[in-house]
Amino acid sequence: MKYRSAIVPFLLSTTLMTAAFAADVPEGTQLAADQTFTYRVLDEFSSFDPQVVEDVNGSEVVRDLFEGLYNQNADGEIVPGVALSHTVSEDNMTYTFTLRDDARWSDGKPVTAGDFVYAWQRAVNPELASPYAWYMELMSIQNGAAIIAGEKPITDLGVSAPDDHTLVVQLSQPLPYFAKMVTHATTFPSPKWVIEEHGQEWTRPGNIVSNGAYVLTEHVPKERSVRERNEMYWDNDKTVLERVVTLVIGDEAQGLTRWRAGEVDKTDIPSGQYPTLKEEFPDQAYALPRLCNYYMTFNLKDGPEPFQDVRVRQALSYALDRDVIVDRVLQGGQFPAYTFTPGATDGFEVPEVDYANMTQADRDAKAKELLAEAGYGPDGDTLSFTYLYNTSESHQQIAIVASQMWKQKLGVEVTLENQEWKVFLETRGNQNFELARGAWCGDYNEASTFLDLLTSQSGYNDGKYSNARVDELMAEAKSSQDASPLYFDVEAILSQDMPVIPIYHASTNMMLSDQIMGWPVNNVEQNWYAKDLYKVAE
Amino acid sequence: MFNYTLRRLLTVIPTLLVLIVFSFYLMRLAPGGPFTSEKPLPPAVMQNVLERYGMDQPLYVQLWTYIKNIVFHFDFGPSFAQKDRTVNDVIAQGFPVTLTYGFWSAVFVLVLGIPLGIVAALRHNSIWDYTMTGLAIFSQIFPNFVLAPILVLLFTLSWGLLPGGGWNGGQWEYIVMPAIALGTSYMAGVARLTRGSMLEVLNAPFILTARAKGLPERVIIWRHALKPALLPTLTYMGPVFVYMITGSVFIDVFFSTGGIGQDFIDGAYSRDYSMLLGLAILYSLLTFALNLMLDLLYAWIDPKVRSSL
Numbered sequence: 001m002k003y004r005s006a007i008v009p010f011l012l013s014t015t016l017m018t019a020a021f022a023a024d025v026p027e028g029t030q031l032a033a034d035q036t037f038t039y040r041v042l043d044e045f046s047s048f049d050p051q052v053v054e055d056v057n058g059s060e061v062v063r064d065l066f067e068g069l070y071n072q073n074a075d076g077e078i079v080p081g082v083a084l085s086h087t088v089s090e091d092n093m094t095y096t097f098t099l100r101d102d103a104r105w106s107d108g109k110p111v112t113a114g115d116f117v118y119a120w121q122r123a124v125n126p127e128l129a130s131p132y133a134w135y136m137e138l139m140s141i142q143n144g145a146a147i148i149a150g151e152k153p154i155t156d157l158g159v160s161a162p163d164d165h166t167l168v169v170q171l172s173q174p175l176p177y178f179a180k181m182v183t184h185a186t187t188f189p190s191p192k193w194v195i196e197e198h199g200q201e202w203t204r205p206g207n208i209v210s211n212g213a214y215v216l217t218e219h220v221p222k223e224r225s226v227r228e229r230n231e232m233y234w235d236n237d238k239t240v241l242e243r244v245v246t247l248v249i250g251d252e253a254q255g256l257t258r259w260r261a262g263e264v265d266k267t268d269i270p271s272g273q274y275p276t277l278k279e280e281f282p283d284q285a286y287a288l289p290r291l292c293n294y295y296m297t298f299n300l301k302d303g304p305e306p307f308q309d310v311r312v313r314q315a316l317s318y319a320l321d322r323d324v325i326v327d328r329v330l331q332g333g334q335f336p337a338y339t340f341t342p343g344a345t346d347g348f349e350v351p352e353v354d355y356a357n358m359t360q361a362d363r364d365a366k367a368k369e370l371l372a373e374a375g376y377g378p379d380g381d382t383l384s385f386t387y388l389y390n391t392s393e394s395h396q397q398i399a400i401v402a403s404q405m406w407k408q409k410l411g412v413e414v415t416l417e418n419q420e421w422k423v424f425l426e427t428r429g430n431q432n433f434e435l436a437r438g439a440w441c442g443d444y445n446e447a448s449t450f451l452d453l454l455t456s457q458s459g460y461n462d463g464k465y466s467n468a469r470v471d472e473l474m475a476e477a478k479s480s481q482d483a484s485p486l487y488f489d490v491e492a493i494l495s496q497d498m499p500v501i502p503i504y505h506a507s508t509n510m511m512l513s514d515q516i517m518g519w520p521v522n523n524v525e526q527n528w529y530a531k532d533l534y535k536v537a538e
Numbered sequence: 539m540f541n542y543t544l545r546r547l548l549t550v551i552p553t554l555l556v557l558i559v560f561s562f563y564l565m566r567l568a569p570g571g572p573f574t575s576e577k578p579l580p581p582a583v584m585q586n587v588l589e590r591y592g593m594d595q596p597l598y599v600q601l602w603t604y605i606k607n608i609v610f611h612f613d614f615g616p617s618f619a620q621k622d623r624t625v626n627d628v629i630a631q632g633f634p635v636t637l638t639y640g641f642w643s644a645v646f647v648l649v650l651g652i653p654l655g656i657v658a659a660l661r662h663n664s665i666w667d668y669t670m671t672g673l674a675i676f677s678q679i680f681p682n683f684v685l686a687p688i689l690v691l692l693f694t695l696s697w698g699l700l701p702g703g704g705w706n707g708g709q710w711e712y713i714v715m716p717a718i719a720l721g722t723s724y725m726a727g728v729a730r731l732t733r734g735s736m737l738e739v740l741n742a743p744f745i746l747t748a749r750a751k752g753l754p755e756r757v758i759i760w761r762h763a764l765k766p767a768l769l770p771t772l773t774y775m776g777p778v779f780v781y782m783i784t785g786s787v788f789i790d791v792f793f794s795t796g797g798i799g800q801d802f803i804d805g806a807y808s809r810d811y812s813m814l815l816g817l818a819i820l821y822s823l824l825t826f827a828l829n830l831m832l833d834l835l836y837a838w839i840d841p842k843v844r845s846s847l
Contacts, residue, residue, distance in 0.1 A: 043804075047621040129590035131573065133583045149582040203622050221620060221631055223705050223796030247704060250791035250800065254690070258702040261694050422570025422809055429578060439576070459578055
């Protein structure tokens with residue numbers, strides 16, 4: 001017997017009011033004559049190919065050009081895209097998506113379930129060698145891992161199209177948040193006939209065929225890209241913005257200058273400038289919670305002996321005044337962190353970990369006590385270690401402030417070492433460090449995207465922290481209908497074991513012209529869709 | 539002269555080979571690779587990626603394939619960072635941009651620098667001379683990364699005359715600021731060099747002879763003094779010109795021109811080996827071609843050089 005998941009009634013009801021997730025223009029709004037939205041990106045995109053793209057800015061473009069099974073609304077909740085709804089089998093291992101019949105590619109062909117099957121097989125195809133193949137593995141699609149490893153043919157992937165409007169996905173293990181994962185670019189459909197005709201050049205303007213609200217009409221690498229309304233898009237009537245232009249501006253300060261000159265509608269705020277800009281442009285400077293954390297990781301495998309003592313780790317964590325780091329050093333609306341998972345994560349309520357509720361004075365006193373117990377401090381040995389970070393001004397500021405706090409409060413001697421990005425990654429990945437900087441951004445809006453990192457088998461666990469109970473809880477969470485209590489327990493263990501020192505949870509800082517409306521300020525993944533935006537007259 | 543040119547051209551091949559081999563191995567000495575990232579790829583995915591780019595092969599095989607592809611297919615390989623494009627694509631798109639603003643920048647340097655230097659030398663120790671020298675020193679203390687923001691502040695933010703950046707197919711409004719920002723400090727250098735060598739030449743015995751023959755001053759300057767006085771400037775402009783047309787990282791990043799200067803730095807940071815190597819080859823070919831042109835130009839200007847070729 002199959003039952004409809006809790007999400008389905010919700011989805012069915014929202015399909016009836018499609019206006020709620022296209023550009024929602026209140027009556028009487030004076031729209032700007034020129035509906036062009038121009039924004040700054042830092043770098044050239046890695047790709048416009050949904051199965052290949054791996055950077056945040058590239059994914060933003062791909063989300064406009066292509067449409068997956070589901071989209072996100074302004075609050076980050078899933079809403080119908082090409083799929084109208086889905087059902088889940090009783091064992092939570094089979095997902096059946098029903099696709100809308102009015103979805104079209106920009107060349108007029110209908111979007112079918114077969115286009116998804118092709119795209120998903122493509123994503124795991126060793127021949128394409130997509131760096132994002134791991135995302136399909138993360139989605140636990142049956143045989144995904146074996147296909148990536150070259151042990152099975154791509155046709156064995158657990159995805160099939162019984163008819164043009166039905167897509168069936170077979171999982172290798174239950175995954176409560178599976179439906180949320182299909183808003184990711186890697187899972188978007190791709191046009192087989194175009195890829196076969198143009199090969200690697202299929203994403204060039206002129207060649208590209210896409211099924212999203214926009215089509216790519218111009219692309220000058222490292223300078224600009226232009227996407228324009230796709231007349232074939234099923235919800236085209238509701239699209240308001242006519243053109244979306246990206247300008248590559250490598251220099252943050254120059255981005256701000258060009259925002260001031262009115263050349264771009266949106267740009268990032270250079271580090272440390274948020275408070276002054278907020279004062280100057282109260283309605284246009286934003287600091288929004290973001291699904292990223294910032295932490296320091298102890299090397300528990302080859303690190304210095306004292307790090308094996310949990311009291312030392314706790315003392316170092318307690319002695320860091322997060323409020324000073326966030327309010328005085330970074331000044332970008334970040335949130336002091338005492339847990340690994342950001343509070344903004346969907347369904348995750350920040351648990352009451354003990355040390356978060358203490359005053360900083362209490363934490364400092366406790367830190368001294370703990371360190372003395374461990375045999376370090378004024379009456380014991382001097383604790384000394386090296387803190388490794390990658391070269392960047394804000395990382396350096398945090399490193400300096402932290403080392404000063406440790407020195408003044410605990411008498412700890414810290415040597416600071418910075419390395420170029422890739423050298424740093426290699427050093428940290430090979431456990432050639434003592435204490436190192438770390439940061440993580442969620443791949444999907446669920447706590448496991450963060451907490452999985454601290455399980456023993458995680459390839460991203462650079463500190464090599466290992467706690468059997470954490471592994472157990474995280475495994476259990478994978479198949480649990482309500483994993484929140486389990487995540488609570490994991491965070492509680494982490495706050496005791498302190499394998500990492502959480503510093504802050506990040507924010508997105510941006511200047512956004514007050515002419516641009518509909519920005520999803522409550523979407524912590526900052527997954528925005530140009531079709532939901534509109535520009536009002538000055 | 540023909541033999542000389544041919545000889546020089548033939549030396550390019552071994553030079554390039556040494557450069558390729560050396561750079562190829564040197565780049566790989568740096569820790570990390572093109573696919574090292576904050577979220578390390580799972581081993582199976584990494585294996586597929588390495589296979590796709592032939593990076594699972596021993597280094598000497600990769601090197602041999604690389605050279606073979608260049609020689610037989612003129613293919614400089616894929617870009618690891620811009621996954622939809624090859625190095626050929628990237629250079630074909632970015633180099634014309636850099637060449638354009640680099641060329642106009644060089645024109646700006648020469649058209650302004652040389653006359654300034656000559657005037658200063660001819661009006662030695664006059665108000666002209668002091669103004670020019672002052673101006674030159676003033677310009678030289680404005681490297682491009684100081685000058686560019688000032689230009690944008692004035693022309694874009696204050697007066698709204700020019701766009702703050704971009705390229706837009708190379709319309710003139712987009713070229714002005716990059717060309718001036720890139721050229722100004724060199725222009726000062728050229729002016730000072732020209733002034734110095736002009737002064738030296740004007741005191742040389744052959745100019746005294748010309749004067750003694752009673753030639754008019756204009757003829758002395760144009761026919762006799764100018765050519766030898768420009769030699770040091772030419773020597774100076776050779777490498778500067780290569781630098782200009784291969785793009786300044788700063789100008790590319792600051793003005794978002796889309797030129798190739800940026801790719802060199804980005805390539806280094808992202809360990810985009812084929813991109814770096816492709817650019818290194820392009821740079822050395824340009825350096826070589828310009829040096830050869832300069833040498834031929836010397837020979838045309840200076841009979842002493844000509845006879846020694």
